[in-house]
Amino acid sequence: MEEKRAIAALGALAQETRLALFRLLVTRGPDGLPAGVIADRLGVQPSSLSFHLAQLVHAGLITQRRLSRQLIYSAEYGTMNALLAYLTENCCGHGAACAPACNPADRFTKGEPDEAPARARVRG
């Protein structure tokens, strides 16, 4: 990840509504949520939510897809992982980053078993 994209991502997350929004989507996996549901959950006005959604999309942290009349937003895990790697770059020596990839695939393809899943692989 280059500096500019990292700053965009950090700036996008450094705001109450957007941080809550992103964390909400992170827990939802690839399915995501429609804008209206997000607005209800977070208690923000539609125009304000739209503004924040656009910022997160522009930063590459979430993606948008249309499903009939609704716009569905979901977390972009790759960007988040790249950001974590960028922040921790060289923290443990010689070009290595400490942060591994967050990989929600297991959880959302296996029907959420009751026990905690195995750790995501590093750079998986």
Added chain:
Amino acid sequence: MEEKRAIAALGALAQETRLALFRLLVTRGPDGLPAGVIADRLGVQPSSLSFHLAQLVHAGLITQRRLSRQLIYSAEYGTMNALLAYLTENCCGHGAACAPACNPADRFTKGEPDEAPARARVRG
């Protein structure tokens, strides 16, 4: 980590000078660097650097200590790790975060061997 502290940390990092500054300190480990050296490396004016250093200190991402006439700044790895955990919370299911702790201790106590060190332990 609570929301307010996470936002403060993200906001502190979402700026060109501060992000470069934090990443510089991350590579230096507990030894850190004096303000003057940082100003030279980043090419910013002392008053501007001081402003940015204060923001990072306030966000808990770096700490300050005095060494004679110099003020030495170093990265606060604990805060960074807490932030990574906060961002990835529940991304892999059931309250678990994917991001492990970045633990520079090995590197800085073993004299930086030529090969890459073992991965930092999770929540170590």
Added chain:
DNA sequence: GCTATATTTCTATAGTTGTTGAAATACGGA
């Protein structure tokens, strides 16, 4: 105590960001 160095604090200014409400656009169904 005086001087030099290292760094911070203060003040002013320019630029960026978030909120609101009203109007516009996109889609689906009668």
Added chain:
DNA sequence: TCCGTATTTCAACAACTATAGAAATATAGC
């Protein structure tokens, strides 16, 4: 085609953030 729902875009304003330069503070050595 007309209507209702879902969502975005626009414009105006208040609040916050970054920068520069000048003045102030802290420390060390003579």
